[in-house]
Amino acid sequence: MSITQKLATSISSSSSSFLAPSNFSSRRQNVSLPTKSVSIPKCVATPQEAQTAYKTRVSRNENMAKLQAGYLFPEIARRRSAHLLKYPDAKVISLGIGDTTEPIPEVITSAMAKRAHALSTIEGYSGYGAEQGEKPVRSAIASTFYSDLGIEIDDIFVSDGAKCDISRLQMLFGSNVKMAVQDPSYPAYVDSSVIMGQTGPYLKDVEKYGNIEYMRCNPENGFFPDLSTISRPDIVFFCSPNNPTGAAATREQLTQLVQYAKDNGSVIVYDSAYAIYISGDNPRSIFEIPGAKEVAIETSSFSKYAGFTGVRLGWTVVPKRLLFSGGFPVAKDFNRIVCTTFNGASNISQAGGLACLSPEGLQAMQEVVGFYKENTNIIVGTFESLGFKVYGGKNAPYVWVHFPGRSSWDVFSEILEKTHVVTTPGSGFGPGGEGFIRVSAFGHRENILEACRRFKELYR
Amino acid sequence: MSITQKLATSISSSSSSFLAPSNFSSRRQNVSLPTKSVSIPKCVATPQEAQTAYKTRVSRNENMAKLQAGYLFPEIARRRSAHLLKYPDAKVISLGIGDTTEPIPEVITSAMAKRAHALSTIEGYSGYGAEQGEKPVRSAIASTFYSDLGIEIDDIFVSDGAKCDISRLQMLFGSNVKMAVQDPSYPAYVDSSVIMGQTGPYLKDVEKYGNIEYMRCNPENGFFPDLSTISRPDIVFFCSPNNPTGAAATREQLTQLVQYAKDNGSVIVYDSAYAIYISGDNPRSIFEIPGAKEVAIETSSFSKYAGFTGVRLGWTVVPKRLLFSGGFPVAKDFNRIVCTTFNGASNISQAGGLACLSPEGLQAMQEVVGFYKENTNIIVGTFESLGFKVYGGKNAPYVWVHFPGRSSWDVFSEILEKTHVVTTPGSGFGPGGEGFIRVSAFGHRENILEACRRFKELYR
Numbered sequence: 001m002s003i004t005q006k007l008a009t010s011i012s013s014s015s016s017s018f019l020a021p022s023n024f025s026s027r028r029q030n031v032s033l034p035t036k037s038v039s040i041p042k043c044v045a046t047p048q049e050a051q052t053a054y055k056t057r058v059s060r061n062e063n064m065a066k067l068q069a070g071y072l073f074p075e076i077a078r079r080r081s082a083h084l085l086k087y088p089d090a091k092v093i094s095l096g097i098g099d100t101t102e103p104i105p106e107v108i109t110s111a112m113a114k115r116a117h118a119l120s121t122i123e124g125y126s127g128y129g130a131e132q133g134e135k136p137v138r139s140a141i142a143s144t145f146y147s148d149l150g151i152e153i154d155d156i157f158v159s160d161g162a163k164c165d166i167s168r169l170q171m172l173f174g175s176n177v178k179m180a181v182q183d184p185s186y187p188a189y190v191d192s193s194v195i196m197g198q199t200g201p202y203l204k205d206v207e208k209y210g211n212i213e214y215m216r217c218n219p220e221n222g223f224f225p226d227l228s229t230i231s232r233p234d235i236v237f238f239c240s241p242n243n244p245t246g247a248a249a250t251r252e253q254l255t256q257l258v259q260y261a262k263d264n265g266s267v268i269v270y271d272s273a274y275a276i277y278i279s280g281d282n283p284r285s286i287f288e289i290p291g292a293k294e295v296a297i298e299t300s301s302f303s304k305y306a307g308f309t310g311v312r313l314g315w316t317v318v319p320k321r322l323l324f325s326g327g328f329p330v331a332k333d334f335n336r337i338v339c340t341t342f343n344g345a346s347n348i349s350q351a352g353g354l355a356c357l358s359p360e361g362l363q364a365m366q367e368v369v370g371f372y373k374e375n376t377n378i379i380v381g382t383f384e385s386l387g388f389k390v391y392g393g394k395n396a397p398y399v400w401v402h403f404p405g406r407s408s409w410d411v412f413s414e415i416l417e418k419t420h421v422v423t424t425p426g427s428g429f430g431p432g433g434e435g436f437i438r439v440s441a442f443g444h445r446e447n448i449l450e451a452c453r454r455f456k457e458l459y460r
Numbered sequence: 461m462s463i464t465q466k467l468a469t470s471i472s473s474s475s476s477s478f479l480a481p482s483n484f485s486s487r488r489q490n491v492s493l494p495t496k497s498v499s500i501p502k503c504v505a506t507p508q509e510a511q512t513a514y515k516t517r518v519s520r521n522e523n524m525a526k527l528q529a530g531y532l533f534p535e536i537a538r539r540r541s542a543h544l545l546k547y548p549d550a551k552v553i554s555l556g557i558g559d560t561t562e563p564i565p566e567v568i569t570s571a572m573a574k575r576a577h578a579l580s581t582i583e584g585y586s587g588y589g590a591e592q593g594e595k596p597v598r599s600a601i602a603s604t605f606y607s608d609l610g611i612e613i614d615d616i617f618v619s620d621g622a623k624c625d626i627s628r629l630q631m632l633f634g635s636n637v638k639m640a641v642q643d644p645s646y647p648a649y650v651d652s653s654v655i656m657g658q659t660g661p662y663l664k665d666v667e668k669y670g671n672i673e674y675m676r677c678n679p680e681n682g683f684f685p686d687l688s689t690i691s692r693p694d695i696v697f698f699c700s701p702n703n704p705t706g707a708a709a710t711r712e713q714l715t716q717l718v719q720y721a722k723d724n725g726s727v728i729v730y731d732s733a734y735a736i737y738i739s740g741d742n743p744r745s746i747f748e749i750p751g752a753k754e755v756a757i758e759t760s761s762f763s764k765y766a767g768f769t770g771v772r773l774g775w776t777v778v779p780k781r782l783l784f785s786g787g788f789p790v791a792k793d794f795n796r797i798v799c800t801t802f803n804g805a806s807n808i809s810q811a812g813g814l815a816c817l818s819p820e821g822l823q824a825m826q827e828v829v830g831f832y833k834e835n836t837n838i839i840v841g842t843f844e845s846l847g848f849k850v851y852g853g854k855n856a857p858y859v860w861v862h863f864p865g866r867s868s869w870d871v872f873s874e875i876l877e878k879t880h881v882v883t884t885p886g887s888g889f890g891p892g893g894e895g896f897i898r899v900s901a902f903g904h905r906e907n908i909l910e911a912c913r914r915f916k917e918l919y920r
């Protein structure tokens with residue numbers, strides 16, 4: 001911001017036209033007549049203030065300073081906007097950010113609308129809910145996703161989404177832990193770790209932060225890391241089906257992972273946000289693996305299950321048997337974090353979540369998921385027909401396309417420039433993603449088909 | 461949990477009945493027939509597991525261990541439940557937690573219901589919104605509450621509530637800052653500071669955490685701290701109208717506060733969650749004070765404005781001119797925090813917020829606020845008639861009643877035991893609250909009247 005701009009904003013500092021309860025009629029005027037305030041005396045900034053910007057004496061958090069560039073997805077959105085400025089008439093198709101596009105089934109939205117209306121009645125009004133979520137929602141999550149797995153209702157914490165819970169988990173762990181993460185993986189794990197001060201600085205040569213174990217997942221190892229090569233982490237973030245590679249771990253692999261955690265006394269944070277996309281018999285929950293309740297937390301979300309990316313609802317499971325080294329239950333501290341830093345998910349979103357888990361809701365969710373899985377097949381087929389090696393897709397709404405020897409950001413730019421299709425560069429998910437592009441299957445069918453036509457034109 | 465219980469839960473570990481997309485009809489059966497899974501082979505825990513609880517090697521976060529007891533309000537809820545167990549037939553009235561009770565005006569809930577229904581249409585569906593909030597909502601907040609104050613749309617970050625933003629601000633500041641806080645004050649400031657590692661251990665003798673400046677606010681100093689007695693803090697949390705004392709700072713006092721921050725290079729986090737309850741001409745925003753944009757952040761909420769305690773919507777203002785000591789804009793780091801640890805407020809809640817700020821919505825909000833203010837007058841009148849010294853009430857929905865020489869928790873228990881009315885003990889807000897009780901004015905009229913009748917019986 002230029003100094004002139006700064007002056008312009010400071011000059012307008014004056015008393016607020018904020019509504020005062022004692023004064024109904026003039027307030028309504030304020031709202032409808034934005035010019036009313038012209039007569040209010042202005043406070044003029046002193047020339048001194050305008051010439052040298054005032055700085056506080058508070059130091060910037062050095063962990064924030066370690067972060068590289070912006071968070072990946074806003075950065076993609078920024079590049080998309082820049083592209084639109086350059087080509088205002090282009091029909092841009094977004095297969096980048098992994099954002100759901102299909103309408104939410106009515107059985108679910110009706111339940112939310114009903115809850116909203118009920119808030120206008122004496123009987124239906126509710127204020128603060130339990131920070132951990134409404135009991136019927138916790139109960140429905142337990143019985144739908146964890147039936148027979150020994151997960152109890154009070155092990156489940158309902159939230160405004162898995163991404164938000166990941167940060168709350170990082171607050172819980174604090175700064176004195178060392179984490180391991182699949183490479184590539186969803187960037188929120190690493191970025192929140194950096195923010196919490198768990199890492200060293202960013203090492204440009206290897207494109208990694210210090211004090212994080214990057215567990216390489218690539219076609220050579222079947223996208224499951226060689227656990228014997230990493231030095232003991234406290235926390236292992238593990239996402240399956242994986243974002244971005246789309247790989248779903250097998251029962252044998254997860255058994256190996258749980259055993260590794262047991263042997264090393266590590267805690268697994270298992271992200272199952274895409275489990276509903278699994279076609280095969282891969283486990284949908286880490287708690288299907290015997291012994292996992294002693295070493296694992298699971299986080300998941302309605303975002304990709306029910307198109308709730310904007311509605312916001314997720315959950316995290318912290319079993320009572322998961323204990324810190326001194327024997328203190330992790331769940332007790334997570335509960336304290338949730339109660340102190342959060343105030344529960346929106347009651348309307350929770351009504352939606354409950355409807356998702358009704359028999360009709362479950363079927364409706366599956367139909368939308370089935371639609372996205374057809375999209376996935378179309379994208380996989382397209383890239384395979386063009387001779388690319390393609391991974392993912394079968395158990396996840398993401399297609400992981402290999403461009404050997406090329407820079408992901410170069411391929412991202414080439415595709416955007418030549419086809420007006422937004423994808424996500426693999427290297428945005430970690431150095432192990434270099435040479436790959438993630439194509440999201442979230443889109444209207446005609447956009448998926450059109451994008452595939454353009455891919456064929458570009459790469460035929 | 462007993463070892464037998466542990467065994468019982470571990471015995472049921474087995475494969476999940478989680479929905480598989482390939483298998484529609486049997487899935488629906490699963491959902492409606494919870495007994496289906498009986499035939500699934502069980503995984504039996506080894507006797508070894510049952511006898512000695514497995515512990516990970518991850519140390520408990522030492523900051524979490526510093527926290528005293530539970531977060532205040534869940535603790536109050538716990539005591540309320542215990543009371544109900546003891547007196548199952550008692551008509552308990554809750555004037556404790558500060559939870560809104562009156563229905564949300566229909567103009568607001570209709571907008572939310574409409575948005576919910578629209579999510580079932582192609583045109584009305586929206587997925588991920590901007591992490592910072594929808595533009596029309598940011599714009600309406602700017603023009604309604606900050607008109608003429610030089611606050612721009614992109615200075616405003618829409619959130620799921622002020623409490624959640626307080627924690628995000630603490631993540632932004634990190635562990636190497638020293639904070640000051642009004643004593644007494646809303647416990648989320650101190651507790652989130654402890655969690656982030658900004659403090660020393662809890663000092664039992666003074667009932668304070670180390671490395672926090674407690675700024676005593678009491679009747680003697682008109683509930684405004686003597687700033688000359690505190691040693692320089694980096695961050696000053698300041699809530700006005702104050703929770704719990706109900707005191708609203710005057711323009712002169714806030715001018716003094718801003719000057720103090722300027723002189724010391726401190727950052728003010730100004731919590732204006734109760735500003736709509738101000739009756740007099742006290743400032744509604746810190747940004748009414750000239751120069752505040754260089755030293756202050758403001759956080760606020762629709763919770764107490766529109767009964768959104770369960771709907772969840774708030775906002776935080778971080779002016780671009782607020783700079784760290786090195787010149788880096790605080791807003792840029794806050795934006796990074798919001799993008800990394802949060803995914804935006806629910807789109808349905810945002811539709812509600814927008815409706816709140818329409819002319820009809822503003823008037824409807826004011827009517828509900830007016831109702832609670834009448835409640836406040838009834839409570840103030842009751843305690844005054846009983847000879848108590850009463851503070852707050854005029855500019856806030858909280859009445860701060862003095863019981864000189866008595867323990868707050870004792871008075872809390874006495875009132876609960878003898879009148880079945882839940883209040884909040886003043887000492888729960890810091891040592892400066894000892895000897896006081898906070899009575900919330902959020903309640904149905906008949907409950908407020910009945911509670912006051914019982915107070916009169918107890919203390920006449």
